[in-house]
Amino acid sequence: LAKTTQPISMDSYEGQEVNITCSHNNIATNDYITWYQQFPSQGPRFIIQGYKTKVTNEVASLFIPADRKSSTLSLPRVSLSDTAVYYCLVGEYNFNKFYFGSGTKLNVKP
Amino acid sequence: EAGVTQFPSHSVIEKGQTVTLRCDPISGHDNLYWYRRVMGKEIKFLLHFVKESKQDESGMPNNRFLAERTGGTYSTLKVQPAELEDSGVYFCASREPNGGEQFFGPGTRLTVL
Numbered sequence: 001l002a003k004t005t006q007p008i009s010m011d012s013y014e015g016q017e018v019n020i021t022c023s024h025n026n027i028a029t030n031d032y033i034t035w036y037q038q039f040p041s042q043g044p045r046f047i048i049q050g051y052k053t054k055v056t057n058e059v060a061s062l063f064i065p066a067d068r069k070s071s072t073l074s075l076p077r078v079s080l081s082d083t084a085v086y087y088c089l090v091g092e093y094n095f096n097k098f099y100f101g102s103g104t105k106l107n108v109k110p
Numbered sequence: 111e112a113g114v115t116q117f118p119s120h121s122v123i124e125k126g127q128t129v130t131l132r133c134d135p136i137s138g139h140d141n142l143y144w145y146r147r148v149m150g151k152e153i154k155f156l157l158h159f160v161k162e163s164k165q166d167e168s169g170m171p172n173n174r175f176l177a178e179r180t181g182g183t184y185s186t187l188k189v190q191p192a193e194l195e196d197s198g199v200y201f202c203a204s205r206e207p208n209g210g211e212q213f214f215g216p217g218t219r220l221t222v223l
Contacts, residue, residue: 034211041216041217042216042217043114043201043203043214043215043216043217044153044201044214045214046211046212046213049211087153093209094209096141096143096158096165096166097155097158097166097168097169098145098153098155098212099155100145100152100153100154101152102152103152
């Protein structure tokens with residue numbers, strides 16, 4: 001499993017765009033990049049998944065450069081309810097063993 | 111549609127006792143996973159079921175842990191005997207047969223005194 005590196009924590013204010021970057025230098029050709037969000041006392045929740053270039057859904061965007069050694073999760077106009085831990089995970093599309101890492105604790109302030 | 115459910119939500123036991131955690135996956139999800147986060151550490155994979163078969167149990171810490179999924183529906187994770195270092199949050203997740211995301215349950219918080 002490719003290991004990932006993320007900032008331990010980030011602060012933001014309501015209404016701002018937040019970008020969380022994840023490094024995965026050893027990503028394999030078949031690997032996808034998946035982001036999960038976790039609120040206190042809850043299980044992780046899927047946000048977005050991508051392989052290359054850009055993916056967008058109703059919640060976030062995921063930017064992946066051509067070399068795929070990093071990825072950036074973009075959260076538009078965050079609110080207080082986006083305060084959570086965000087995990088970047090790398091593995092095959094059907095991968096069955098997540099390596100969570102430490103995640104990024106995002107703190108959104110009013 | 112109901113999500114992944116776990117029972118109990120919190121369990122407090124004494125060292126040496128036995129505890130059984132239960133996970134009910136989303137209906138139709140053949141894949142079932144167990145993870146845990148012990149205090150101060152990262153979420154770690156324990157094992158993966160495909161229906162009733164153990165596909166990968168490489169993350170099980172030792173033989174005090176026994177996971178079962180008889181009938182390929184719900185799963186149980188038994189810890190016997192429990193040790194202090196087993197305290198943490200145990201998560202269960204499930205996934206459809208043909209891929210897609212893993213859906214996580216809310217977790218069971220286990221406290222061993």
